[in-house]
Amino acid sequence: MSIKKILKLTAIATTLSVAISSYAQDIKLGFNGDLSASPSAQSGKAGVIGIEAAIADINAAGGVLGRKLTLVVRDDQSQPPKSIQNMSDLIDNEKVVAVFGPTNSGNALAWRHIPNQKKIVSMGMIGSGTDITKPMSPGAENYMFRVSMVDREQVAALVTYASKLPKKTIGLMGETTGYGQGGLKDLEEIMKLHGMSAVATEKFGVADTDMTSQLNKMKAANVDTILLWAQGTPIGQLMRSMEKLNYYPLVLTSWAADNITFYDAAGKNLASKPVFMRTMVSPSTPAQKKLYERTASKLAAPSAFPFVVHGYDAVLLVAEAIKQSGGTDGPKMKEALENLNASVNGVMKTYSKPFNKTDHEALTAGDLTFVKWNGDQLVKYSDDIIKTMSASDYKR
Amino acid sequence: MEAILQALISGLAVGSAYSLVALGFSVTFTTTKTLNFSHGEFVSAGAFIGMSVLFLAVGKLPTSTSFGGADPGAMAQLGALLASLIVMGLIGWLLFILGVRPFAKRPGMAWVMSTLGFGVILQSIGLAIWGPKPVVVPSPVGDDVIRWMGIGIRPQEILILVVSVIVMIGFDHVMRKTMMGKAMRAVAQNQNVASLMGINVTLVMIGAFIISSALAGLSGFLLAPVAQASLFMGLAVGLKGFSAAMVGGLNNARGCVFGGFILGVLESFVNLWSAQWREVAIFALVILVLALRPNGLFGTNMVEKV
Numbered sequence: 001m002s003i004k005k006i007l008k009l010t011a012i013a014t015t016l017s018v019a020i021s022s023y024a025q026d027i028k029l030g031f032n033g034d035l036s037a038s039p040s041a042q043s044g045k046a047g048v049i050g051i052e053a054a055i056a057d058i059n060a061a062g063g064v065l066g067r068k069l070t071l072v073v074r075d076d077q078s079q080p081p082k083s084i085q086n087m088s089d090l091i092d093n094e095k096v097v098a099v100f101g102p103t104n105s106g107n108a109l110a111w112r113h114i115p116n117q118k119k120i121v122s123m124g125m126i127g128s129g130t131d132i133t134k135p136m137s138p139g140a141e142n143y144m145f146r147v148s149m150v151d152r153e154q155v156a157a158l159v160t161y162a163s164k165l166p167k168k169t170i171g172l173m174g175e176t177t178g179y180g181q182g183g184l185k186d187l188e189e190i191m192k193l194h195g196m197s198a199v200a201t202e203k204f205g206v207a208d209t210d211m212t213s214q215l216n217k218m219k220a221a222n223v224d225t226i227l228l229w230a231q232g233t234p235i236g237q238l239m240r241s242m243e244k245l246n247y248y249p250l251v252l253t254s255w256a257a258d259n260i261t262f263y264d265a266a267g268k269n270l271a272s273k274p275v276f277m278r279t280m281v282s283p284s285t286p287a288q289k290k291l292y293e294r295t296a297s298k299l300a301a302p303s304a305f306p307f308v309v310h311g312y313d314a315v316l317l318v319a320e321a322i323k324q325s326g327g328t329d330g331p332k333m334k335e336a337l338e339n340l341n342a343s344v345n346g347v348m349k350t351y352s353k354p355f356n357k358t359d360h361e362a363l364t365a366g367d368l369t370f371v372k373w374n375g376d377q378l379v380k381y382s383d384d385i386i387k388t389m390s391a392s393d394y395k396r
Numbered sequence: 397m398e399a400i401l402q403a404l405i406s407g408l409a410v411g412s413a414y415s416l417v418a419l420g421f422s423v424t425f426t427t428t429k430t431l432n433f434s435h436g437e438f439v440s441a442g443a444f445i446g447m448s449v450l451f452l453a454v455g456k457l458p459t460s461t462s463f464g465g466a467d468p469g470a471m472a473q474l475g476a477l478l479a480s481l482i483v484m485g486l487i488g489w490l491l492f493i494l495g496v497r498p499f500a501k502r503p504g505m506a507w508v509m510s511t512l513g514f515g516v517i518l519q520s521i522g523l524a525i526w527g528p529k530p531v532v533v534p535s536p537v538g539d540d541v542i543r544w545m546g547i548g549i550r551p552q553e554i555l556i557l558v559v560s561v562i563v564m565i566g567f568d569h570v571m572r573k574t575m576m577g578k579a580m581r582a583v584a585q586n587q588n589v590a591s592l593m594g595i596n597v598t599l600v601m602i603g604a605f606i607i608s609s610a611l612a613g614l615s616g617f618l619l620a621p622v623a624q625a626s627l628f629m630g631l632a633v634g635l636k637g638f639s640a641a642m643v644g645g646l647n648n649a650r651g652c653v654f655g656g657f658i659l660g661v662l663e664s665f666v667n668l669w670s671a672q673w674r675e676v677a678i679f680a681l682v683i684l685v686l687a688l689r690p691n692g693l694f695g696t697n698m699v700e701k702v
Contacts, residue, residue, distance in 0.1 A: 038628070041528045176672060203671045207632040209623045210406040212548070213667030216399035233530055233624065244541050244548030245402070264462055264532040265624060266541075300461065300529060 004229075010351035019114040027064060027328055029055070029226040029318065033075045033126060038078035039233065039261055040126075046304035047126050048073060049132070049295050050098055050311025062320045070224035072096055076107055089115045097328040098123060099317045100311065105129025106178050108144070112136065115143045119330035121337065123318055124148055125310035126257070129182060133360040133388035143334055146353060147314045147348070148307075150256050154277045155186040156394040157365050158252045161275075162225055163194045164385045164393075171223035171249070173214065173238070175230040180206070183229025183254055191227075193395040197224060206234050211241040219247050224346030228253040228274070233276065236265020243270060251275070260301035263373055271373040277370045279306050279363055280348060281380045287347045303378060313346035317354065317362065320344050366391040402547040403664040407411050409553035411621050414452045415560040416635025418644065418652035419567060420611040426571065426578045426647050430496055430507050433489075434515020436634020438609055441487065442480045443625040444526055446606035447533050449561020450474035461529050473536035482615035487518070488609025492602050516693025522627045530629075535621035551622045559618060563611070564653040571649065580604065584647075645695025655695060 031051060033044040048071075056067045056163055063069060072094045076083035083102055090096045090330040091114065098121040102108050105127035115122040124132055133150075162168060172187055174180035184201070191197060200221040212260035215238075218226060226249050228235065235257050251274040256262065258278050263271045274377040283292040284304065296309050305390055318333070320340055325332035344346035345351035354362040398570070420435050432438065448458035456463075457671030495514045499506035537551040543618040571577035583600045591597045615633070616625075623629050636659060644655020659678060666674040685693060 036523060037528055039528055039530060039628075177505075204667070205632075205671075205674070207623070207629070210405045210410055210666070211666070212398070213664050213672055214404045216402060217668065220399065240550075244406075246548065261530055264398070265528075267532075268465075300527075329509070 002117055007070040015112055026070045027067050027322065028094060028096045029069055029071050029315070030094060030096035030099040031071060031101050032076055032083060032090060032099055033107070034078035035073070035102035035103070036077055037075075038104065039114075039231070039259075040103050041298040042079070042304050043126050043259075043307045044101070046074075046295075046307035047101065047103070047311040049298050050125070050291075050308035050313075051055060051315050053174040053291060053295060053308070054312040054315035055238045057223070058315070058319055064322050069315075076102060077222050077272070078104050078107070080107050080110035086115065087111045091115070091118050093268040093384075096343045097330070098333065100125055102127055105132060112144050114347055116141065119143060119334070121145060121318065121321070121330060121333050123314045125314040128154075129179070130141055131182075134345040141228075141331075141334075142360060143330070145317075145337055145360045147317065147346075147354075148310045149277075149363065149368070150280050150361050151183055152186050152396055153253070153361070153363075154255060154395075155190050155366060156173075156300065156396045157277055157368055158227060159187065159190045159194055159196070160389055160393045160395070161370075161385055162191075162227060162252060163196055164389065165225060165250075169222050170196065170223045171197045171218045171221065171226045172198040173218070173226055173228045173230070174203055175206045175234050176203050177206050177231075179231060180229050187227050187229065190395060198227075204230075204234065204238070206231060208234065209237055211238050212242075212244050214243055215247060217250065219245065219315075223249055223264070225250045225252065230254065230256065231257045232259035232262035233265045234264045234269075236271070239266040239270035239273060248273065253290055255279075257373075258303050258306075258371065258378060260303050263303075263376065266374060272375075275370060275381055277368045278378065279367060279369075280309065281369050281371055281378055284305075284349075291347050313344075313351070313362070316344050316346055317351060320374045330362050347365070365394050399547040399668060402544065403668050405547055405549050406666030407661030408657055409622075409660070410663060411640075411657040412553075412557040412560040413541040413622070413633055413655075413657050414636045414640040415653040415656025415657070416563065416618070417450060417588055417633050418554065418641035418656050419560070419563055419592065419649060420608045420615065421638055421641045422609065422613065422646055422647060422649060422652045423567070423608040424604050425584075425641075427584050428496070428601045429584060430493065432514075432519065432605070432608060432612075432636075433511045434513075435608070435611040435612055435631030435637070436632075437515035437518050437627075438484060438487070438612035438630065439616040440627050440632060441522060442484045442613030443533070443620040443629060444522055444616070445483045445613065446476040446617040446623045447531055447620060449479045450533065452510075459526055461527070461531055463532065463534055467534055470536065477614070477617050479485070480617040480621040483611045484616075485606040485610040488605040488607075488612075489602055491609065492605035496605065497598075497601070503614070510610070519627055521617030522592035526627065528627065529628035530624040531620075533620040533625050539621070550622070552618070556618045556622070558657070561652055563614075564649050633661055636678075639678065642682055643685045643692055645692030647696060648670070648694045649690070651692050653692025655692065658693075672678065 026296050034041045035044045037146045059068045074086035103126045128149040128151045131153040133144045133146050174184035204211045253276045257276045283289045321333045323334040324336040370381040400632035418631050449457050450468040453468040454466040496507050535552040541548040640655035640659050641652050645651030646650045666677045
């Protein structure tokens with residue numbers, strides 16, 4: 001072997017070992033959620049776009065503790081068994097230090113024991129199910145955090161609004177899925193806290209195309225305000241059934257109405273009727289506008305943008321926890337999240353002490369806004385009642 | 397009173413969709429004694445083929461996700477219908493060649509798996525091309541609610557109702573009164589004897605799968621404006637359509653359509669009472685009918701000749 005060849009080989013070996021060692025120093029993050037199967041998959045895709053954008057920005061600024069962030073993405077196709085399997089795979093095989101997602105609340109409830117047992121932080125940024133961030137048993141160590149909408153918080157705000165209406169005969173409606181039933185339960189409980197009750201409660205299937213029977217019962221009970229929990233498409237179908245009966249009570253509904261699927265299903269005129277809540281109206285701050293311009297072309301619809309922001313901010317919070325704890329040890333990261341010293345300048349807002357031992361929600365009722373569709377745009381909705389409402393009126 | 401009339405009309409509208417799907421199941425069963433277990437996925441596929449043609453007609457990519465208020469016009473709708481019928485017919489032919497013929501004569505239930513698998517393949521291809529988002533498809537007959545005596549119905553729902561009755565009458569006539577119908581029934585009865593009588597058994601079977609799949613295409617095309625085109629739309633109507641066929645009688649076209657109407661109206665009336673018991677009521681009815689009349693309400697006795 002000539003000296004030249006030896007030198008050449010050494011050079012290659014050195015490059016390789018440098019490459020491997022720098023690879024080993026990367027901090028791996030994971031995403032587990034639906035990206036292809038259910039109608040909510042577009043929210044999952046938007047979330048990943050936000051996560052990737054934040055990782056790119058952090059890496060461009062030198063990474064965290066001098067290490068680059070990387071992302072491993074797993075599609076759970078909205079199926080709980082697949083989602084559980086992904087979770088174990090990401091934590092045990094891929095050795096990620098935190099997991100983002102999932103898209104569907106039910107899947108988080110199916111696997112939340114896994115991050116809790118393995119002591120790995122899970123940062124939700126899409127699914128809004130109330131119970132996701134609750135500890136497995138009272139006082140148990142809890143690794144589930146969230147930067148997203150929370151069903152109970154929207155319900156608290158919507159019921160407060162309903163309680164202040166001068167005249168109200170309230171009916172409850174919900175789809176027969178876990179999402180709809182969970183929302184109905186929250187609605188009933190919080191109405192009770194306000195000393196209110198519904199004169200009628202009706203359910204419908206998620207794929208139903210005609211809800212006139214249920215609406216006729218609402219009409220017969222003189223209902224003038226409907227609190228409704230369902231996904232985008234069925235809310236749209238419900239509005240279409242209202243049109244058949246020419247019966248339009250006030251509809252206060254879940255944030256699923258911000259989905260373009262609702263707008264498409266209901267059509268321009270009917271879409272403008274329901275009032276609901278959102279974590280943001282449309283990109284308004286410079287940071288939001290910048291991120292929107294960067295990602296808009298990749299989104300299925302502009303209305304999916306909040307998930308980009310949730311994903312972006314979720315990464316910032318996890319990165320800050322790594323920085324504060326000085327490493328990627330799960331329990332130390334969790335402790336850091338529960339007691340973040342520095343405020344984090346997110347795209348949604350500035351997070352100062354977003355979490356503590358018992359509260360794992362970065363966004364709460366005060367961060368939510370009432371919205372409505374106006375044409376094909378989402379606009380902030382306000383009236384005399386909303387102006388008098390404050391976070392202290394909310395009962396949870 | 398208005399509520400009951402509305403429930404009846406809405407139920408018939410929903411039920412006519414089940415009827416069309418039930419007819420699709422009936423066609424292959426009455427000729428080959430096999431069923432396409434992914435008929436529901438075929439309905440979705442039919443909807444997406446029609447939708448793609450409509451997108452092309454308004455100058456958009458077939459993979460777009462919204463018409464944005466554009467109206468494709470009558471000619472485009474006709475073209476979309478024809479495309480759904482032809483493409484789905486061809487896919488039905490493919491299904492028979494690849495998924496049914498190799499297994500149909502063998503003992504066992506291999507064709508059940510192969511037709512199910514065919515549906516999974518179709519759905520996966522659909523997801524790869526169009527993605528999971530449901531698409532609102534403009535109706536060929538407009539979307540304005542028609543009001544009559546205090547009740548409301550959409551023109552598309554009336555169209556489905558009318559078409560399902562026309563298809564039923566046509567199919568009934570062909571099966572009972574024509575040579576072709578007799579040949580189809582002969583094949584169902586006994587393939588070997590039918591073959592000895594000079595009937596081209598393979599041709600009849602291929603024909604049945606083509607017609608059944610084209611019917612799925614028709615169902616998808618008609619359902620899309622009501623239920624939205626989605627790759628999951630076939631799941632619910634597939635199951636309900638099959639139930640309708642079981643209630644009415646799988647080997648009887650009239651039975652299939654009435655079965656669909658019965659289920660649709662029952663659903664709508666249970667909704668008037670308590671919607672969460674609807675599925676329980678439907679499947680209790682299916683089980684009850686099967687227990688009392690195993691061949692369905694309108695079905696004729698099937699004698700298994702050994």
